[in-house]
Amino acid sequence: MDELLQRGIRLFNDEEFFQCHEVLEEAWVPERGPRRLFLQALIHFAVGFYHCQRANPVGAGHQLRKGLKKLAAWLPSCEGIDTARLHRDALAALERIEEGAPLSAFPRIHTSSAAGS
Numbered sequence: 001m002d003e004l005l006q007r008g009i010r011l012f013n014d015e016e017f018f019q020c021h022e023v024l025e026e027a028w029v030p031e032r033g034p035r036r037l038f039l040q041a042l043i044h045f046a047v048g049f050y051h052c053q054r055a056n057p058v059g060a061g062h063q064l065r066k067g068l069k070k071l072a073a074w075l076p077s078c079e080g081i082d083t084a085r086l087h088r089d090a091l092a093a094l095e096r097i098e099e100g101a102p103l104s105a106f107p108r109i110h111t112s113s114a115a116g117s
Contacts, residue, residue, distance in 0.1 A: 017050035041070035064094040082110040
């Protein structure tokens with residue numbers, strides 16, 4: 001797992017979603033292979049939860065749906081990330097947001113390595 005992804009995961013798990021988006025975008029911009037969509041899925045989640053923090057459920061829902069769709073191609077794991085768990089947790093969060101219910105906690109990115117778990 002590269003350093004930018006590790007840093008992005010730490011920021012995500014610290015609920016620093018705007019900064020997470022910025023870091024993951026650094027990795028995403030130069031990427032030209034299939035990994036580009038994987039990184040983009042993570043960026044959508046970061047932006048979605050940032051919108052949630054800013055009390056914008058419509059924006060949050062839009063971004064989370066895009067992230068869920070893209071991440072589905074990377075289940076059950078990718079680059080040491082438990083993508084199946086992230087997908088399941090993000091879907092549960094999206095359902096709560098769409099119900100108008102507050103989130104008791106944001107999902108975390110769980111990894112098989114010490115970085116970001």
